[in-house]
Amino acid sequence: MALDIVEFSKQVGVSTATVSRAFSGRGRISDKTRERILEEARRVGFTPNVHASRLNLKRTSQIGLFYSFSEEPIFDYYNMELAQEIAKAAEKRGQALHLELSRSGKSNEDRLRQLTHGAALDGIIVVVDGRASGARLLESIRGCPAVVVTSKPWSPVGKEIVVELDVFTGMAEAVRDLASQGHERIGFIDTAANGGKSAGFSRIMREVGLRVDPKIIIEGSISFADGQKAFHQLAPQQPSAILCATDILAMGALNEASGMGLRVPQDISLVGMDDLAFAAYTTPSLSTVGIPRSQIAKTAIDSILSQLDDEESEKPRASARHVIGSYYVPRSSIGPRS
Amino acid sequence: MALDIVEFSKQVGVSTATVSRAFSGRGRISDKTRERILEEARRVGFTPNVHASRLNLKRTSQIGLFYSFSEEPIFDYYNMELAQEIAKAAEKRGQALHLELSRSGKSNEDRLRQLTHGAALDGIIVVVDGRASGARLLESIRGCPAVVVTSKPWSPVGKEIVVELDVFTGMAEAVRDLASQGHERIGFIDTAANGGKSAGFSRIMREVGLRVDPKIIIEGSISFADGQKAFHQLAPQQPSAILCATDILAMGALNEASGMGLRVPQDISLVGMDDLAFAAYTTPSLSTVGIPRSQIAKTAIDSILSQLDDEESEKPRASARHVIGSYYVPRSSIGPRS
DNA sequence: AGAAAATGCGTAAACGCTTACACAAAAATC
DNA sequence: GATTTTTGTGTAAGCGTTTACGCATTTTCT
Structure with missing residues (x-):
């Protein structure tokens, strides 16, 4: 605090310009001088004030x-x-x-x-x-x-x-994988965030050649509890697999499935989205759509x-x-x- | 960029000091002038440069x-x-x-x-x-x-x-709760981070009047997989409850329990620590030690x-x-x- | 060896704001 | 109504760097 560049440069016996050059690495300065300055700075504890520097440079990093x-x-x-x-x-x-x-x-x-x-x-x-x-x-x-x-x-x-x-490239892969395992009746629990993903889901279903049943698409949920509720609503319609628009919703669904006595994946398959770190830690571990964060x-x-x-x-x-x-x-x- | 406080103050017809006062709220200035300045600033798009300001104030927020x-x-x-x-x-x-x-x-x-x-x-x-x-x-x-x-x-x-x-106040509560539900043989899966918590665990067990069996204390783990492994080792020793030093470890244990065909909590009780948001989302939801973050x-x-x-x-x-x-x-x- | 080019360093003018101090005008006091 | 106090504003000296420019000194080239 007490020590500024002009004080310090006097102590070292050079000009402020030289000190500045030693720290910034810009400008012309001999290796010997630079090292001497840096060494001395370490010794007496001088660090250039970032605000003064930024005021000049117009860069803040x-x-x-x-x-x-x-x-x-x-x-x-x-x-x-x-x-x-x-x-x-x-x-x-x-x-x-x-x-x-x-x-x-x-x-x-x-x-x-x-x-x-x-x-x-x-x-x-x-x-x-x-x-x-x-x-x-x-x-x-x-x-x-x-x-x-x-x-x-x-x-x-x-x-x-x-x-x-x-998000739909991964979702499409997931749907194709489900289809390849014999699933045709696939439900969807959509998120309320971000405008929802059900339109994309329907498009993908059609592309893969599967029928879209609006009765097994639930719009607009957010929380774990929403996932539970949505699953509860969906289950009686007997989808053989359900995609969830977020991992949290999928975890809610997973929980409710267990509450209803349904086994995952034997009785019903479940897929989340986002690949949160925790998706790997559920029981059973959650298939999901990964995001190259x-x-x-x-x-x-x-x-x-x-x-x-x-x-x-x-x-x-x-x-x-x-x-x-x-x-x-x-x-x-x-x-x-x- | 192009517009600094001296340019701007000229445009408004006041001094730089007055403009500064209008923005900072410090110093004496009439309401009328302040409003006029702020209004004009909005109109022409003037914002004080933070570096110049910080250079003076020696505060950065x-x-x-x-x-x-x-x-x-x-x-x-x-x-x-x-x-x-x-x-x-x-x-x-x-x-x-x-x-x-x-x-x-x-x-x-x-x-x-x-x-x-x-x-x-x-x-x-x-x-x-x-x-x-x-x-x-x-x-x-x-x-x-x-x-x-x-x-x-x-x-x-x-x-x-x-x-x-x-962390031990909550851990003690947990142990007491387990004890009140008849648990005596309580295992512990410790974390490698932070020097471990098993010493504290043992102390608490003793305080509650329960026997500490080193055979059901596993030292030093970190990951979900470690939790699985530790549970696998611990289960044959037949603890009726296991405390885990982190929620992640507890999730690993939960997963392995299910893998070994053990039901939680009917066959064995499990407690985590940290109360991560996800601890509420496991199946069954995880009892844990909360941290007043x-x-x-x-x-x-x-x-x-x-x-x-x-x-x-x-x-x-x-x-x-x-x-x-x-x-x-x-x-x-x-x-x-x- | 002399000219040209490159190198190392210092001087001093920015960078864009804040505020102590000064001063006039307005308000409060007696 | 004269004096004191309060209020609103301006002037100018910082805040602690960076860097263009200039001048020696050293190196390179022919």
């Missing part, structure tokens, strides 16, 4: 992560696992993660504006669950490199990069950094769209039709 | 969160849930979370020094799993307000505040903020220790001894 949801803030396991991957990817590229949990109301946008316009962030990753909330948020960003992570189709609002997850994370971070580079070399910015597929993870919650 | 582990970096569900609570608590107090995943080697300490000495952080929360790694890390912090979060006894290295979780988080954040206040009012800093107890969460994985 911080990337923001925003979760923007139309409904109440959801920071669930799914998002936590994603956040973790993003943090890892950021770190690998020398960036720190600035995690911002979405707050209620429109203060969200104000906050985002403050951070991006105020130059606190080098870039921003926004995870959205739907058009409405996301688009509004994006507008408050303007010049700052941004990427939108979504699992719904998203066409750019501005110059943002979009990283889009296609680390790839999503890496793509997002890399996109920001390359936008930053382009900015530096004055290249024009353009929006781009990366679509990343999901994949099927077979485990023991499915089996041949009984 | 950012709190760092470090995980320091002696072994390989573990950022598991347990830590994720804790991190989430800390992020929430920080946000509630107007602080942003700077999440730093621990990296390999000693670059960790360098990084920490850089952030704290470089004034990038208002305070730092270090989650440690043992004395050795933590103490070394703490030494690199010096003046910056720090709190250590731990589940092992920790005596201060410097002026840090320690928030200590006592939000209280830990709040205590940690509040400690930092109060250290900051004390610093401002020149009060002397002193170390302090908050011990927070855990509690028993009974669910359906336990029942009377058969």
Whole structure:
């Protein structure tokens, strides 16, 4: 605190410029001087003030992560696992993660504006669950490199990069696997989040050549308890397999199956989605649709950094769209039709 | 970018001081002027640069969160849930979370020094799993307000505040509950993390008046698979109940029980620890030891903020220790001894 | 050996805000 | 109504770095 660069440089007997060069690695400086300075800094405990530095450089090495949801803030396991991957990817590229949990109301946008316009962030990753909330948020960003992570189709609002997850590639694999094991009557427990996935499910069923029975499609659930309830409703309709739009719903279903005295997978097959770490830990372990989280994370971070580079070399910015597929993870919650 | 405070203040027809006052809320300014300035700022899109501001204020409104582990970096569900609570608590107090995943080697300490000495952080929360790694890390912090979060006894290295979780209060409740349901022969699957909990387990057993049989205590496991393996080893010794040092281990045990044809809780009772969100979602749902995560988080954040206040009012800093107890969460994985 | 190029370092002007201090105008006091 | 107090605003000196530019000194080239 007491020790600033001018004090310190005097102690070492060089100019502030030289000290700055020693720390930044930029500019011309002899190896000998650099080492002497760094050594001395360690000895007396001098560390350059990051704010002064950032004020000059206009770089912060911080990337923001925003979760923007139309409904109440959801920071669930799914998002936590994603956040973790993003943090890892950021770190690998020398960036720190600035995690911002979405707050209620429109203060969200104000906050985002403050951070991006105020130059606190080098870039921003926004995870959205739907058009409405996301688009509004994006507008408050303007010049700052941004990427939108979504699992719904998203066409750019501005110059943002979009990283889009296609949950249906993995779902299709799952349905095909079920079909190959003799299942024809496949039910679906949909999620309320993100606009639901049942339209995609129906499309896939048709593509695979299976009949879609709306009676065994349940719309809009969220929680473990919803999964239980939905399964309870569905079971009397005698599907031989049920797909669930999230792993949590599948766990609820699994639980209710056991409560109703049905064995999984002997009596009924169950598939989740998201491949949360816990999906492998249920009994029986849950077949699910895996999400290449680390790839999503890496793509997002890399996109920001390359936008930053382009900015530096004055290249024009353009929006781009990366679509990343999901994949099927077979485990023991499915089996041949009984 | 193009618009700085002096440009902007000219446009509005006031001085930079007045603009600064309008944004910061500090200093004397008439309501009318403030509103006019804020309104105009919104119109033309002016946001104060945070770095310039922080350079002056020496406050960043950012709190760092470090995980320091002696072994390989573990950022598991347990830590994720804790991190989430800390992020929430920080946000509630107007602080942003700077999440730093621990990296390999000693670059960790360098990084920490850089952030704290470089004034990038208002305070730092270090989650440690043992004395050795933590103490070394703490030494690199010096003046910056720090709190250590731990589940092992920790005596201060410097002026840090320690928030200590006592996992044994909840464990004792669990053992007492088991005892009251007729269980006497209680096994224990210990964790390898954090130095283990079996000593505490034995103490509790003795306090409750139950015999400790070392043959049904298994030391040092980590993963789901370890839980399975440990249960497999333990079952032939016929304990009527098993405590597991983490929920993950308990899930492994639950799974293996089912694999061996044992019913939980009819044939054997099972208790986990940590109360991860998922513990409620197993079949049967897992009795466990709950951790007041939000209280830990709040205590940690509040400690930092109060250290900051004390610093401002020149009060002397002193170390302090908050011990927070855990509690028993009974669910359906336990029942009377058969 | 002399000219040209490269290297190492210092000086000083930014970077964009905050705030102590000064001062005029308005409000409160007697 | 004169004096004191309070309020609102401006001036300008920081905050602690970075880096363009300039000048020696050293190295390279012919």
